[in-house]
Amino acid sequence: MEYSAVSTIWIMVGTVLIFFMQAGFAMLETGMTRVKNAGNIAMKNLVDYCIGSVTFWLIGFGIMYGGDGAVLGKIKGVAMESVYGGGMLPDGIPFWAFLIFQTVFAATAATIVSGAMAARTKFAAYCIYSLMISLVIYPISGHWIWGDGWLAQLGFHDLAGSTVVHMVGGAAAFAGAWMLGPRIGKYSRSGKSKKIPGHSMPLSVLGIFILWFGWFGFNGSSVLPLTGDTVSLVGKVFCNTNLSAAAGAVTAMCISWAWKKKPDIAMTLNGALAGLVSITAGADVISTPLAVLVGIVSGAIVVGGMHFIENVVKIDDPVGAIAAHGFGGLWGTVAVGLFSDGTATKTKGLLLGGGGYQCGIQILGGIVVFLYVFAASALLFKIVQKTIGLRVSAEDEMDGLDISEHGFSNTYTEVLSSDGISAPMMNVPKIDGKAFDSTENAENLNISKVVIIARKNKLDALLHAMNDINVTGVTITDVTGYGIQKGNNDKYYRSSDADLNLLPKVKVEVIVSTVPVSRVVETAEKVLYSGNYGDGKIFVYDVKNVVKVRTGEVGREALIDESK
Template identity: 40%
Template sequence: MKPMKFLPLAVLALAPQLALAQEAAPSAVPGEQTAYIFTTFLFLVGGFLVFWMAAGFAMLEAGLVRSKNVATQLTKNISLFSIAVIMYYLMGYAIMYPDDDGWMIKGLLGSFGVTSLEPVGLAPEAADLGYASAGSDFFFQIMFCATAASVVSGTLAERIKLWPFLAFVVVLTGLIYPIQASWVWGGGWLSEMGFSDFAGSTLVHAVGGFAALAGAIVLGPRIGKYGKNGSVQPFPGSNLALATLGTFCLWLGWFGFNGGSQLAMGTVSDVTDVSRIFANTNAAAAAGAVAALVLTQLRYGKVDLTMVLNGALAGLVAITAEPLYPSLTEATLIGAIGGVIVVFTVPLLDKLKIDDVVGAIPVHLVAGLWGTFVAAWSNPDVTYGVQLLGFVSIGAFVFVLSFVAFTVLKATIGLRVSPEEEANGIDVAELGLEAYPEFAKG
């Protein structure tokens, strides 16, 4: 019986080996399944990070509009996101990602169709897994579609009616956005030419900016914004704390926006590239904020917080077209120039009497142009000429269709609230409630 005394010691000696055997179990999963699992996981995590950008846009806009219009902006943001989800499911995803036989017009227009998912309890041994689950890819891409619509919301704030705006969102998310995105991400004609837009400086942000520009021109400026002598009347936002919170939410969401656009996390190379994208995205945002911080101090004698917030966002937009190839130094320079662009473009729009309430056109359109063009600086497979051609082509398509849509809405159901409703606040006119009922209107 004496040998039994050594049994506990033997078990202890074997315990580390048993633990190692449990840890090694995942290696038995075939490589294809492992890559599928990790890439699907990347899409899901990236998708809900980008979803956080919806909160960022809502808070940013709520903070930069006057208190009498806050509830309307919040309503617009949750409504536009929800409409984008439904329209992308009903038609947008099929138009944007047609298969070889799914083009109505090869390279230009994909076919219409409702999105479907994998069956419940997918058996990996009986299916072609592809690179990720269809559900995760669909979920991830929805967020980009909704982001484009969110850009438009802030520019047209404080004077557009709710329902005409939401009608435009239907057109933008169901047709305009997916058609132009198919030209690049769906394997269309611009993709074949070599145009590159890693995560959407043009396809998402400049598209939103062009649509916002068309709407601002058709809609006109807010009453009292521009004087006959060329003066500009500032309309301070209701809550800069909310605007700052919104900027940080957007900054956070951008890691999913750019990092998830690697579209793969099944290898050492892929996951390392994702980390590089995160670092470059962060550097560009910080540089854009600092550039705006310093430049507003030098130009105006005081720091302008709203410029600093938009400087960070412009840095993010600028790095979005190519967040992988730049070094940290290059990413910092790209983002810093984005911040400079905002400081100079915001007053330029005022000179042109284009009323952009939150500065979305400088941030998303102009910084989007910069980011798309400068992608050729670090990516050896990209050329400046093709980048400009792609930007102009997409911009012209989006601007013309958006201008027509806004013009039709204006001529039919009306686009703008009455002067009296604008003066009293859209919250009361459109919703019958206010975000801050205990405070006086301002």
């Protein structure tokens, strides 16, 4: 084969851009989760790429491109031209350039799942998933479409992976999030969804910009070889990619603005992402005006899809991966069957007078791939769940996966949200001072401040216990620190023992005047005790005076509701 320098350089540039998308996914997902899991989510994005690169080279490439079987390729050995030949290569492209190009696509499919399963997945379990999706799951469906399998033979069209990459990731994310269950505190006892905001929207915005930048390589470098008319086609693909993303972002922003009375940042970001995902299948065969329409519809789909997943199906997806990649990928796949100009498909799209064949093939392929990946992923996660376990313990989840999975403590704190509070305290009963005997009332002559340092996973039980004894007001602060053991529970950093280790804790402060201090302390001790290091501390202080700013009341009167 005579190699083309231009085409080879082009595919290498695209490879680098797609590789850089890993950083975009890491930033997007890290920003949309809580800071106590920031290191863990970034680590997952790194490791799934590393594991995927090796396993795809060892076996995955053979399954995907090692022959022209209708269902599977043939594994002949590790991916080398001397083993597999060059029958699968685009004109003018060397084998090694094609291999690394396909590797970064496989890694993209794997990394989509990390966000949907964030904040509660065992790291070892995620590593097993990363191994299997690049080893078997992705290559099988990839062979059907890009490896001249049965869908390709029927005329299924997917330029750069709305189905092959993104819907595969979205379906696996659906299975994983479903089997994991929601994060602690995501749903109230009545089943109502509660907001758990990410710790850094600017970080997520940076992630989207990186993804958008990388997507020009994702779609553009899929146009091969880069000769003659394809040079002009690359420009069209770039424009379609950009316009669909922009239209998706604006649509999602406007819908969320009209619905929630505020332009939602996270929803707008997912609108842009859904626009990118949706145009990926047909950026080469859809006209620019229709690409805008594809983006508009994708923006609406991601808003409705995220609401459906979170509030109807009640699956907790912290970053919206299922809606953006799964639903967006399916829409992009069908859009080819509706709007194709016929230049790279068997017929024109249904709405352009080409009949229903292409649309039917696109729908068939999208549904079959989604069901296959969902079933295969669910089976994989079930096996992992029954063996090493899929989800971390409640205590580890509340402490954060950075420390529980990696032994790394954050040196800065996040704003406390509803972390661990499964049901807010409502309709607090009025205090009846006569409920206590005279001995207890003698203790109540003074105003005291009780400060409780506790594990985060005990916060829910502690608040309800305080409510039960009529402690009607609390101040909660997210803190880090260490005690006598200096926070050192066999933790290390970069293979070195940590002399001092800041542990994430919660500080609960209450001012008591009517409820006996002894009762508050005793109740807190019962809730917090486990017998292990790190159960916490309780501090009791005398309070000289209290002033209620609104009324000017002082002393105990300032702590008692005026309606009593």
